[in-house]
Amino acid sequence: MRAVIVAAAVAFIISLFGTPIAIRVFTALKAGQPIRTIGPATHQGKKGTPTMGGVAFIVATVFAYAAGHVALTTLPERQIAQESPTMTALVLLGLFVFCGVVGFLDDFLKVRRRNSDGLSAKGKLLGQLLVGGAFAIVALYVPSTNGETVASEHISFIRDISWLDVGKVGSVLVFVFVIMSMSNGVNLTDGLDGLATGASILVLGAYALIGFWQYRHWCGDSDYARVNDYCYQVRDPLEIAMIAAAAAAACVGFLWWNTSPARIFMGDTGALGLGGLIGGLAVATRTTLLSIIIGGLFVIITMSVVIQIISFKTTGKRVFRMSPLQHHFELAGWSEVNIVVRFWIVAGICVAIGLGLFYSDFLAVMG
Numbered sequence: 001m002r003a004v005i006v007a008a009a010v011a012f013i014i015s016l017f018g019t020p021i022a023i024r025v026f027t028a029l030k031a032g033q034p035i036r037t038i039g040p041a042t043h044q045g046k047k048g049t050p051t052m053g054g055v056a057f058i059v060a061t062v063f064a065y066a067a068g069h070v071a072l073t074t075l076p077e078r079q080i081a082q083e084s085p086t087m088t089a090l091v092l093l094g095l096f097v098f099c100g101v102v103g104f105l106d107d108f109l110k111v112r113r114r115n116s117d118g119l120s121a122k123g124k125l126l127g128q129l130l131v132g133g134a135f136a137i138v139a140l141y142v143p144s145t146n147g148e149t150v151a152s153e154h155i156s157f158i159r160d161i162s163w164l165d166v167g168k169v170g171s172v173l174v175f176v177f178v179i180m181s182m183s184n185g186v187n188l189t190d191g192l193d194g195l196a197t198g199a200s201i202l203v204l205g206a207y208a209l210i211g212f213w214q215y216r217h218w219c220g221d222s223d224y225a226r227v228n229d230y231c232y233q234v235r236d237p238l239e240i241a242m243i244a245a246a247a248a249a250a251c252v253g254f255l256w257w258n259t260s261p262a263r264i265f266m267g268d269t270g271a272l273g274l275g276g277l278i279g280g281l282a283v284a285t286r287t288t289l290l291s292i293i294i295g296g297l298f299v300i301i302t303m304s305v306v307i308q309i310i311s312f313k314t315t316g317k318r319v320f321r322m323s324p325l326q327h328h329f330e331l332a333g334w335s336e337v338n339i340v341v342r343f344w345i346v347a348g349i350c351v352a353i354g355l356g357l358f359y360s361d362f363l364a365v366m367g
Contacts (some may be wrong), residue, residue, distance in 0.1 A: 001073040001212070002071055002074075002236075003068045003069070003072040003238070004068065004208065004212060004241050004242050004245045004247075005214070005318070006067055006068050006071040006244040007064045007065060007067060007068030007071075007242045007243075007245055007248035007249075008064070008068075008208075008245040008246055008248070008261075009249070009350050010060075010063065010064040010243075010244040010246070011057075011061055011063075011247070011249040011250040011253070012029070012059045012060075012066035012067070012249040012250065012252055012253045014059070014060035014063055014064065014250070014253070015056055015057045015060040015249070015250040015251070015252070015254050016252030016253035016254075016256055018056050018059065018253075019053065019056045019252075019253065019254050019256070019258075019264060020197055020257065021056075022050075022052075022055060022264060023050055023054055023257065023263055023264045024054075024058040024158035026050035026051065026052055026053070026264070027050050030111070031050050031051055031052055031107075031111045031153075032047065032049060032051070032111065033049060033066075033349045035253060036087065036281050046261075048193065048260060048263070049263070049264065049265055050263075050264050050265070051107050051110075051111065051113075051264070051265040051266075051267035051269075052104060052107045052108075052265075052267045052269045052270075052272070053254065053257075053264035053266045053267060053269070053270060054100055054104075054266040054267055054268075054269035054270020054271065055100070055104070055269055055270075055272050056248070056254055057250035057254045057294040058096055058097060058100050058250075058269075058270070058273050059264075060246075060250040060253065061070060061093070061243065061246045061247045061250045062093060062096075062097070064246035064249070064250065065079065065085075065089060065093060065242060065243055065246055068242040068246065068323070069085070069242075070179070072238075074166050077095065077271075078367055080352045081297070085239075086148050086235075086237050086239045087138065087139075087142055087150055087235070087236075088234040088236035088239045088240060089137070089236070089243060090285055091279060091280060091284070092097045092148045092239075092240070092243050092280045092281065092284060093243065094138075095131065095132075095135050095173050095179060095276040095277055095279070095280040096243075096247070096274075096276060096277040096280075097098070097273070097302075098131045098135075098276070099131055099159065099179070099272045099273045099275065099276030099277075100272060100273030100276070101127075101131075101181050102119075102124060102127035102128060102131060102234040102268075102269065102272055103117070103187075103267060103269040103270065103271060103272035103273060104267075104268070104269040105119055105270040106119040106124060106132065106267075106269075106272075107267040107268050107269050111148050113135035116170035116331050118268065119216050119296060120173055122366060124268075125180065127154055128179065128180045128183055128184075128272070128276075128329065129176060129226070129326050131179070131276065132175060132176035132180055132276075132279075133176050135175075135179075135238050135280070136151070136171075136172040136175035136176050136179075136251055137172060138150070139151035139283065139284075140153070140168050140171050140172055140175070141168065146201060147233040148220070148234075149235065150234070150235050150236075150283070150284055151171055151175055151283045151284065152171065152283075152286055153166060153167055153168055153170075153171045154166070154171075154286075155174065155288060155289065156283075156286035156287060156288045156289065156290075157287070157288070157289040158210065158286075158287060158290055158357065158361040159286050159287075159361075160233065166201030168313050171222075172197065174283075174288065175283055178279040178282060178283055178288060178291070179275075179276050179279040179280065180279075181274070181279070181302070182275040182282070182291070182295065182298065183272045183273075183274075183275030183276045183281035184227055184272075184275065184302065185275060185295065185299060185301065185302045186199075186200060186271045186275035186278065187271040187272055187275060187353055188298075188302055188305055188324045189297065189298050189301045189324070189326075190265075190266060190267075190268075190270075191324065191326060191327065192260075192326050192330075192336050192339060192340050193258060193259055193260035193262040193336060193340065194255055194258050194259040194260060194262065194340050195326060195339070195340045195343055195344075196266065196270075196271055196274070196345045197258050197259075197266060197270075198255060198256045198259075198340065198347070199297050199298070199347040200247075200248075200251050200278070200349065201248050201251045201252055201255065202296050202344070202347050202348055202351045203278055203298075203347070203351060204244050204245075204247045204248035204251065204274075204277075204278065204281075205244070205245075205248045205351075206351045206354060206355055207240065207278070207281040207282075207285065207294075207296050207338060208241050208244035208245035208248055209241075209245055209355065210240075210241075210244075210285050210287065210358060211238070211239075211240030211241030211281075211285060212238070212241040213358075213359075213362075214232040214234050214237035214240070214285060215237035215238045215350075216238050217230070217231050217232055217234045217239060217362070218232055218234070219231035219232060219234075220235075220237075223333075227354050230362070230365045230366060232286070233286070234284065234285060234286055235284070236284075237285070239269030240281060240284055242283060243277075243281075244281055247277055251274075251310070254266070254270075260336055260337050260340065268284055269333055271297055275298075276305060277293070277362040278295060279291070280293075282295075285360070290354055290357065291354075292356065293350055293353055293354040293357065294351055294354035296346070296347070296349075296350030296351075296352070296354075297343060297346050297347035297350055298355075300325065300346070301325050301326065302353045304320060304323050304324055304325035304328070305323045305324055307320075307323075307325035308320055309323075323328075325342065326339050352363050
């Protein structure tokens with residue numbers, strides 16, 4: 001637990017005090033966020049606010065992970081933490097960083113061209129596909145010394161579903177789909193000051209709890225597994241908890257500056273990076289389908305876009321005033337702060353339901 005707390009504390013401090021540095025740097029580089037002319041008129045006042053702020057909390061998380069491992073070396077349970085850094089950490093942090101790189105390229109092109117046209121939709125999807133595919137292969141084909149891989153060949157809900165074995169190739173495809181879906185879901189949720197940041201904090205916090213709970217009931221812990229019939233067959237759950245907690249805390253530090261009125265935006269750099277990490281956490285904890293509930297706000301907002309597109313292409317009519325969903329409520333007269341807080345509440349409810357299902361499964365088995 002000490003290592004998780006240290007990682008979270010370091011991430012928060014680096015992000016809280018590092019984000020103002022990022023604000024000054026990106027302001028000096030004139031990396032202001034271009035604002036589309038269509039949409040709520042209130043957004044035009046945000047023109048010029050520095051973007052690419054996701055760099056701050058990505059860097060904070062990576063350094064915090066290293067700090068957590070320094071703390072880990074002082075603990076007696078070090079023997080069940082496995083090698084350092086673990087393959088799980090490389091996959092999760094790799095997804096965080098390289099999905100962020102795809103977003104950074106998109107942000108950079110927007111800033112350079114002084115408009116909202118960054119990478120093309122195909123270019124962005126291709127980048128996500130390449131990143132997801134590369135780390136999917138690592139997650140499925142590189143086992144640890146005990147034979148456990150980061151990802152599983154089964155579709156998972158609260159744990160692997162034994163009869164849903166899709167094989168390595170199928171699992172790679174599922175992995176890529178989860179990463180692309182979640183990264184785009186977080187990206188669509190971004191757009192109002194603090195909305196995606198706050199929702200991501202809740203989801204990452206949930207995965208920190210799940211990872212630590214799995215660590216305390218881990219099949220890799222020989223002392224626990226010897227006396228208990230039920231344990232979690234995952235790889236490196238303590239690493240999962242450290243990274244999730246560090247990322248959540250880094251986002252809290254960033255939210256200090258990102259809440260309304262935002263002094264910096266996370267940009268696609270942060271949104272795609274966070275989505276990639278959350279998708280990776282879902283796969284690594286064997287909670288792929290449960291992530292649909294835990295990340296319910298991202299799913300709802302993504303579906304609003306899908307519904308809007310399908311409706312307009314088939315009937316020529318729009319279901320919402322504007323999609324994603326948060327902009328529909330803006331045009332309906334809700335204030336930005338009201339939308340953000342209410343959507344955070346929805347995100348919190350989804351997280352609570354997901355954690356409840358996760359824990360109820362444990363009680364059912366142990367009872």
